[in-house]
Amino acid sequence: MENQMHKARAAAGTGQPDPERVWFETVYQGDRVPQFTLRATVMGAFLGGFMSLSNLYVGLKTGWGLGVAITACILSYAIYKTLMTAFPRLFKTEMSILENNCMQSTASSAGYSTGGTMTSAIAAYLIVTGNHIPWPVLAMWTFFLAVLGVFIAIPMKRQMINIDQLKFPSGIAAAETLKSLHATGDEAAIKARSLGISGLFGALVTWFRDGGKPFAIPGFMPIPGTINGLAFAKWTISFELSTIMIAAGAIMGWKIAWSMLFGGILNYGILAPWMVKLGAIDATKLGYRAIVSWSTWAGASIMVTSGLLSFAFNWRTIVRAFGSMTKMFKGGSEAAQKTDPMAAIEVPMKWFLSGTVFAGLGCMWLLHTYFGTTIWMGFFAVVLTFFLSIVACRATGESDITPVGAMGKITQLFFGAVAPSKLVTNLMTASVTAGAAGSAADLLTDLKSGYLLGANPRRQFLAQFIGVFAGVIVVVPAFYVLVPTAASLGTDQWPAPSAQIWAAVAKLLASGIESLHPTARMGILVGGTAGIVITLAEKFLPRAARFIPSATGIGLAFVIPFFNSLSMFIGALIALVLEKKKPAFAERYVIPVSSGLIAGESIMGIIVALLAASGVI
Numbered sequence: 001m002e003n004q005m006h007k008a009r010a011a012a013g014t015g016q017p018d019p020e021r022v023w024f025e026t027v028y029q030g031d032r033v034p035q036f037t038l039r040a041t042v043m044g045a046f047l048g049g050f051m052s053l054s055n056l057y058v059g060l061k062t063g064w065g066l067g068v069a070i071t072a073c074i075l076s077y078a079i080y081k082t083l084m085t086a087f088p089r090l091f092k093t094e095m096s097i098l099e100n101n102c103m104q105s106t107a108s109s110a111g112y113s114t115g116g117t118m119t120s121a122i123a124a125y126l127i128v129t130g131n132h133i134p135w136p137v138l139a140m141w142t143f144f145l146a147v148l149g150v151f152i153a154i155p156m157k158r159q160m161i162n163i164d165q166l167k168f169p170s171g172i173a174a175a176e177t178l179k180s181l182h183a184t185g186d187e188a189a190i191k192a193r194s195l196g197i198s199g200l201f202g203a204l205v206t207w208f209r210d211g212g213k214p215f216a217i218p219g220f221m222p223i224p225g226t227i228n229g230l231a232f233a234k235w236t237i238s239f240e241l242s243t244i245m246i247a248a249g250a251i252m253g254w255k256i257a258w259s260m261l262f263g264g265i266l267n268y269g270i271l272a273p274w275m276v277k278l279g280a281i282d283a284t285k286l287g288y289r290a291i292v293s294w295s296t297w298a299g300a301s302i303m304v305t306s307g308l309l310s311f312a313f314n315w316r317t318i319v320r321a322f323g324s325m326t327k328m329f330k331g332g333s334e335a336a337q338k339t340d341p342m343a344a345i346e347v348p349m350k351w352f353l354s355g356t357v358f359a360g361l362g363c364m365w366l367l368h369t370y371f372g373t374t375i376w377m378g379f380f381a382v383v384l385t386f387f388l389s390i391v392a393c394r395a396t397g398e399s400d401i402t403p404v405g406a407m408g409k410i411t412q413l414f415f416g417a418v419a420p421s422k423l424v425t426n427l428m429t430a431s432v433t434a435g436a437a438g439s440a441a442d443l444l445t446d447l448k449s450g451y452l453l454g455a456n457p458r459r460q461f462l463a464q465f466i467g468v469f470a471g472v473i474v475v476v477p478a479f480y481v482l483v484p485t486a487a488s489l490g491t492d493q494w495p496a497p498s499a500q501i502w503a504a505v506a507k508l509l510a511s512g513i514e515s516l517h518p519t520a521r522m523g524i525l526v527g528g529t530a531g532i533v534i535t536l537a538e539k540f541l542p543r544a545a546r547f548i549p550s551a552t553g554i555g556l557a558f559v560i561p562f563f564n565s566l567s568m569f570i571g572a573l574i575a576l577v578l579e580k581k582k583p584a585f586a587e588r589y590v591i592p593v594s595s596g597l598i599a600g601e602s603i604m605g606i607i608v609a610l611l612a613a614s615g616v617i
Contacts, residue, residue, distance in 0.1 A: 020162050023451070024341050030456030035098035041463055043080065044103035045470035047072050048110020052475040055111060057609045059119030060482065060494045072107035073100055073174055073449075074199075074599050077181050097182040098455050104174060105460045108446040109439075109467025110474075114146045116438045118479045120408065121431030123489055123499030128423050128506060130486045137370050139476045144362035145432065146468040149439025150461070151355030152386055154347045156393045156440060157447050157457065162342075166397030169251035171448025173595035178453065180592060194589055195596035202243040202600030209241055210608045211617050217241060220563065227273050234286045235268045236561040244601045245564050247594035248400045249571025256399050257572030259550035263557025264565035267295050280517040288561045289500070296409050297516070298523030299558025304410060305531035306551030307391035313539060347461045356386075363432050371428045377419065381429040384411060389437040396441040397448075398552045399568075408434035409505060413524075416509025426506045531555070 051072065077100060084091040095103075122141075126132060133141070160166045180191045208217045221239040225232045232238060249257050272291045275281045281294050364378035373381075388410060396402045411430040419425050443464055450460045483489060489496045508515055534551040541548070557565045571594070578586035611617045 019165070020158075020342050023162065027452075027454045028345070028456075029454035030098065030345060030459065033098045033454075034096045035102050035456055036459035036463060037099050037102065039080075040095065040099040040102040041106050041466055043076050044072065044106025044463065045110055045467060047076055047079075047103070048107035048467050049470045049474035051107060051111030052114055052471045053478055055116070056118055056475055056478055056482065059116070059498065060123070060489075060496050072111065073104045073178050074181070074603065076100060076103045076107070077178075097178050097453060098450075100178055100182070101175075101450050101453055101455050102459065102463045104178075104449065105443075105446050105463035106467040106470070108442060109146070109150065109464040110469075110471035111467075112439065112442045114142050114468065114471030114475050117142065117145055117431050117435035118475060119496065120434060120498045120502050121427050122479070123483065123496050124502035124506065125424065125427050126483065126486045127489055127496075127499060127503040128427065132480065133370075135476060135480065137366065138479070139472055140362065141366055141431075142476055143468060143472050144359050144366065145435035146439055146471065147355065147465070148359035148363060148382070148385065148432070148436040149389075150443060150464050150468060151352055151359060152389050152436055153393070153440040153443045153447070154352040154355075154461070155349070156389065156444055158342075158346060160393055160397050160444065161448055161451050164397070166394065166448075167252060167400075168397045168445045168448035169248050169400040169594075170598065171445040172251055172452065172591065173247070173598050174446070175449040175452040176591045176595045177599055178449070180595075190588065191592040195592040195599075198593040198596030199600035199603075200596075202247075202597040203604035204600075205241065205243055206601045206604040206608065210605065211611070213617060227269065228276060230283075230286060235272060236288050236291070236563055237268055237566075238563050240561075240563040240567050242567060242601065243597040245567035246571035246574075247597035249568030249573075250575040250590055250594045252399050252568065252572060254572050254576045255546065256550045256553040257569045259553025260399070260557045260565040261569040262549055263299075263554035264562040266554070267291075267299075267558045268562040271295065271298075275519055278519060280519040292559060293505075294517065294520055295523070295558040297413070297520045298527035299555045300409055301524045301527030301555075302531040302534075302551050302558070303391050303395055303555035304388065305528045306535045306555070307394045307531075308387060309532055309535045310394065313535075345456050345458055347458050351461075359436075367425075367428055367432075371424050372422070373425045373429060377415065377425060377429060381411060381415075381432045384414070385433045385436045388433050389440045392437040392441045393444050395552050395556060396445060398550065399556055400445075402438050402441040408502065412502075412505050412509060413513060416506075416515075417513045420510060423506045423510060426509060427502060430502070527555070527558075 077095070080091065080095050084094075122133065122138065132138075161168070176191075177195060180195045183191070205217070207213070208215065209219055219241055220233070221241065223232045223238050225237075227235055227237075268291065272281060272295065275294055276283045276286065281290055360379075360382040363382055364375060367373035367378040367381070368375055392402050408430040411433040412426050415422075415426045415429050446464070447457060447460055449455075450457060483494060488494055489499060513521065531551045534548060534554075537548050538545050575586065575590050575594075578590060608617070
């Protein structure tokens with residue numbers, strides 16, 4: 001399979017041969033292997049509901065959301081094997097690799113796309129107003145946002161996965177995990193064993209670090225040194241004892257990783273100390289939250305301008321994708337299917353159009369009826385969501401990090417300028433952008449797994465759509481139970497850092513963009529210009545491309561802690577050295593070991609979170 005995918009990558013953008021046809025003829029097996037079955041969908045819904053709880057817990061604790069694809073595919077495989085052993089008469093046959101992938105699709109949608117907004121905009125709404133949103137309204141809001149993300153992912157998938165061949169590292173890891181679980185033979189056994197051993201290692205590191213039983217290891221190792229008389233740790237310059245980021249770096253590739261390290265040094269080592277001296281960053285509250293409240297604006301601008309310009313350079317593909325809607329309305333879809341085999345298995349563009357209109361109108365109605373937002377503001381928020389989703393999906397495809405917070409800040413900035421006194425409008429319009437964009441990006445990671453395994457993308461989409469219902473049913477009532485009042489937030493139990501930043505930005509922009517520090521406004525201008533310049537340089541100076549940093553990598557480094565960028569750089573460096581010195585060893589072990597580390601830490605992280613919530617540890 002890997003050889004065929006290399007051919008597809010080489011063909012991407014050349015037109016000869018068509019990368020989609022290469023994939024269809026050499027990889028696709030969705031019509032020959034069971035995929036969208038009742039047992040796979042039901043199990044995915046149950047697992048997704050469980051994982052939406054873990055994401056809600058982790059989000060309220062740390063402000064981060066965890067992708068669930070790898071965790072879901074391993075858990076489903078293990079659970080189903082257990083059920084076959086315990087109840088052989090009821091569970092007679094093995095689940096196929098594409099059924100496992102279908103379950104993963106359902107769980108990803110249920111576990112991720114419905115809970116992200118709870119720990120950011122919804123929790124921030126509670127902080128700002130002091131009141132909960134009525135549960136029927138919150139349920140409808142969560143549903144429409146998740147559905148909007150599912151449908152927005154449709155055109156992104158064909159462009160970014162089929163044509164651009166973006167990596168989506170966690171998607172690759174999930175596919176490799178499934179292949180190791182289902183494969184036979186010596187090579188498969190070696191990969192499965194290496195995945196299992198690395199998974200156990202990742203799980204043990206997480207247990208000792210977060211569980212602290214029978215002994216604890218620190219979460220960070222300090223790096224000696226100071227800047228402006230303050231320890232490196234104050235500037236987030238330290239080494240994080242986490243295997244996930246190192247593994248993600250090994251998968252994502254060298255260019256994006258060194259670009260992130262470069263951006264991290266620029267932001268935390270040069271610009272942030274400068275801003276402290278200028279008074280743009282409060283030295284008395286120095287740390288990640290204080291620095292990122294300033295650097296988010298420049299980082300988001302870099303990613304927005306570079307992402308949109310990169311997408312615009314592929315205008316022929318965009319026109320072809322959206323042009324299919326016109327053909328369908330004119331009755332030309334049958335002819336298209338005869339010349340384009342992908343037309344019969346890709347999600348039809350008319351589904352994208354109808355689904356986006358349905359979910360978009362639902363968001364606009366709720367914004368107007370329950371949150372006092374004008375119709376035109378709601379319409380603009382939905383339209384802006386599509387374009388910022390392009391940026392979020394591309395960032396995820398290149399680096400495995402979805403800059404949800406940065407995308408929300410763009411919307412908050414706009415509505416802070418046009419509706420400066422309306423805090424609720426500021427929060428809820430940004431909730432549309434961040435919620436749907438984050439959902440679309442995570443679901444593309446899942447679609448990448450299916451692409452590598454030869455799954456039918458239309459059936460994957462249906463599984464994702466079903467997962468939305470399971471997630472909403474679980475995560476909405478859970479939010480009221482975990483966070484009964486506004487006083488619950490900002491405490492030791494629920495620090496809710498993401499919500500605190502959202503609320504702070506809304507309050508800051510209550511008097512308009514002028515309330516931003518002048519250096520932050522300059523950062524928006526300089527960052528946006530840098531994103532355009534870098535993208536143009538990559539386009540028109542192809543021979544120098546390896547020396548030109550990734551705009552996405554630099555932008556991400558401005559919105560995540562330095563220790564995250566450092567870990568990913570270390571992982572990418574290890575993979576690069578192995579690929580140069582021992583290519584056969586690297587091809588055999590890099591992806592399985594990285595996948596195991598991601599899976600082990602993800603699963604153990606959920607277990608520790610549940611044990612902590614129940615008071616066991």
